[in-house]
Amino acid sequence: DAVLALKPDGVFLSNGPGDPSAVGSGIALAKQLLSDPALPMFGICLGHQILGLALGGSTFKLGYGHRGLNHPCGGSGLVEITSQNHGFALDANSLDPQRVAVTHHNLNDRTVAGLELRDQPVFGVQYHPEASPGPHDADHHFARFINLMASRRNADKIERLS
Known part of the structure; x- marks a missing residue:
């Protein structure tokens, strides 16, 4: 509630x-933020994994981390x-395809490297x-x-003028 009360642009x-599954408070906060359907969100690496977990997905430990x-x-x-430095990845099969689109794959092992929500301005990438x-x-x-943040800011200004 504290973050949403600030009315962030994104x-x-x-x-x-x-391990992203150990970041329970971050996952809970991301779930709460996702309740605002117009709030732009962008996750990088661990932030991307937290988004996936907040959306009901799961992660797994890679046999060999992606580093370099x-x-x-x-x-x-x-x-x-891309530049990468992680040892966990999202399980593509755990994501709801009606809500989440996998936008990128690591071309070496086909793990999820990017996602976006189909109905909200939310996306993430596994790399840096x-x-x-x-x-x-x-x-x-x-x-x-x-x-996306500029669009939200401008929409908010238009809404206040109405």
Whole structure:
């Protein structure tokens, strides 16, 4: 309630270490934030996994973690060379396909590398588009998030004028 009371333009769920299922408070907060159907949310790495868990999905420990600056991920007709550093992944079969679209896969092992909600301005990627130095193939995710927040801000201004 405290975060929603601030009326944010958007919420960014950052990366971090470890098993995402152990971050119970983060999962609970993400579930609460998802109750606002117009709130833009963007999750990176652990934040992406927390989104998936908040949406009822599950994660699993990878046999070998994804670490390094040269992991190819594909989706929407694009291949991005990404920076990754994680040992867990979302189980694609645990996500509700009516609500969640898997947008990217790691092209080495086909694990989920991106998702978005079909009916809300919410998305996440398993990799690190903020990585620098490193590939900049995924910078467009930040532009998307900024545009979603600007749309929310402008919609709020229009609503207040009505």
